[in-house]
Amino acid sequence: MTPEMLSAARSIPSSCLHRIFRAAEERAETTGEEVINLHVGDPYFDPAENVAEAFIDAVRRGETKYTGVEGMPRLRSALVDKLREDNGVDTAVSRLLISPGSCQGLAALLQSLAEPGAEILLPELHWPVHLQQSVLAGLTPVLYPLGADLRPDPRAIAAAATDRTRVLLINSPANPTGVVLDEQELGALLDLARSRGWQVVSDEAYEHFLYDAEHTSTASLEAGLPVDERIVHSVFSFSKSFAMTGYRLGCVALANDRAADVMKVVQEANIIGTSTPVQYAGIAALASRATSTAANRKRVQRNRDTALPQLIRAGLLSELPAGGWYAMLDIARSGLDAQTFAMRLLETKGVAVVPGDGFALQPELDGHGRIRSHTFAPFARHLIRIAFCVDPVQLETGVRRIIEFVDECAADGAQAPAVS
Ligand SMILES: Cc1ncc(COP(=O)(O)O)c(C=O)c1O
Numbered sequence: 001m002t003p004e005m006l007s008a009a010r011s012i013p014s015s016c017l018h019r020i021f022r023a024a025e026e027r028a029e030t031t032g033e034e035v036i037n038l039h040v041g042d043p044y045f046d047p048a049e050n051v052a053e054a055f056i057d058a059v060r061r062g063e064t065k066y067t068g069v070e071g072m073p074r075l076r077s078a079l080v081d082k083l084r085e086d087n088g089v090d091t092a093v094s095r096l097l098i099s100p101g102s103c104q105g106l107a108a109l110l111q112s113l114a115e116p117g118a119e120i121l122l123p124e125l126h127w128p129v130h131l132q133q134s135v136l137a138g139l140t141p142v143l144y145p146l147g148a149d150l151r152p153d154p155r156a157i158a159a160a161a162t163d164r165t166r167v168l169l170i171n172s173p174a175n176p177t178g179v180v181l182d183e184q185e186l187g188a189l190l191d192l193a194r195s196r197g198w199q200v201v202s203d204e205a206y207e208h209f210l211y212d213a214e215h216t217s218t219a220s221l222e223a224g225l226p227v228d229e230r231i232v233h234s235v236f237s238f239s240k241s242f243a244m245t246g247y248r249l250g251c252v253a254l255a256n257d258r259a260a261d262v263m264k265v266v267q268e269a270n271i272i273g274t275s276t277p278v279q280y281a282g283i284a285a286l287a288s289r290a291t292s293t294a295a296n297r298k299r300v301q302r303n304r305d306t307a308l309p310q311l312i313r314a315g316l317l318s319e320l321p322a323g324g325w326y327a328m329l330d331i332a333r334s335g336l337d338a339q340t341f342a343m344r345l346l347e348t349k350g351v352a353v354v355p356g357d358g359f360a361l362q363p364e365l366d367g368h369g370r371i372r373s374h375t376f377a378p379f380a381r382h383l384i385r386i387a388f389c390v391d392p393v394q395l396e397t398g399v400r401r402i403i404e405f406v407d408e409c410a411a412d413g414a415q416a417p418a419v420s
Contacts, residue, residue: 016358071098178321
């Protein structure tokens with residue numbers, strides 16, 4: 001295939017997450033030893049019992065035919081209530097679409113917002129899927145530098161924007177940084193977007209995992225505006241809040257009816273619909289949300305408060321993440337770069353973590369929206385990401401081994417044995 005024929009999809013490098021996922025599976029298979037999985041955001045706890053029951057009951061009743069592309073009216077209506085009561089977002093069933101996982105909802109949303117030549121603003125430390133999806137949708141990612149404490153700074157965002165900018169993506173609590181934005185910070189970003197005529201995508205997959213504050217939904221800040229003038233499209237997930245990662249359920253609350261109509265067409269082409277029994281499970285999850293979301297947050301917070309302080313004492317972490325399921329560790333003291341560190345840690349200690357440079361890809365695109373080349377932001381060279389939503393004993397063990405490994409590498413001048 002000549003370079004001119006290369007598709008945008010073929011030009012996108014595979015995510016660092018999936019590479020480490022495969023390496024961890026391979027190691028477990030070849031050695032027969034258990035790998036401590038700190039690389040994936042999959043919780044150690046299960047959905048509430050009524051969720052599985054609702055799913056099984058739906059299958060038994062034969063509720064296994066297609067639903068409309070938008071999703072079941074009962075689930076959409078329950079979500080409209082939840083968004084009004086819990087998030088302060090006044091959406092309507094007509095503007096709320098169910099998706100098979102929020103990741104798919106996000107992809108469809110970006111496809112529906114993309115215009116030829118349009119740019120999307122992402123932070124230089126971002127969830128790789130946001131970047132991959134942008135390129136697939138035909139949006140050119142423009143990466144803005146993060147300010148102090150890895151927080152988005154409106155001045156830096158304004159400076160990175162061009163006259164082709166159309167979308168600003170906000171992710172609070174953030175993957176991978178754990179940063180939580182307060183109402184004032186979100187307001188400043190929204191004011192900037194509004195003044196420049198941009199659309200805002202607010203990815204709130206971790207809305208129930210804030211440890212020191214209440215979550216603010218970006219769209220709640222435009223609740224007083226006429227629907228036609230709203231610009232915030234919000235994406236929510238059942239995966240994290242209700243521990244339903246494998247069910248695959250999410251939703252998108254579109255800013256206005258125009259945007260909802262476009263996304264419906266995109267979803268007609270993409271999914272036809274979301275699994276019907278899974279949607280019944282979603283209705284059950286929402287019904288028991290008051291107890292389940294609080295319990296799930298407590299579980300992850302306990303992990304954070306028990307295991308992560310050791311990393312602070314070891315000089316690998318500056319402070320506890322304010323939200324989300326991840327911590328970014330600085331392993332510079334080991335003398336290894338993050339890629340080498342992750343591979344050797346897996347090989348010698350059986351612990352899987354994600355090298356941070358995978359969250360800091362800096363692509364250069366050609367005139368056809370394809371990635372011509374890429375580098376990694378130098379500041380991420382010594383960062384690794386761990387997930388702290390995992391089994392507490394595994395987390396403790398993993399953290400202990402990471403500290404041990406950093407100490408060993410530092411002691412022998414980073415001459416750790418080569419990976420075979
Ligand atoms: C920031 C962010 N958004 C969205 C998702 C996707 O969640 P799902 O597709 O499981 O709903 C994830 C999953 O890790 C995530 O980290």
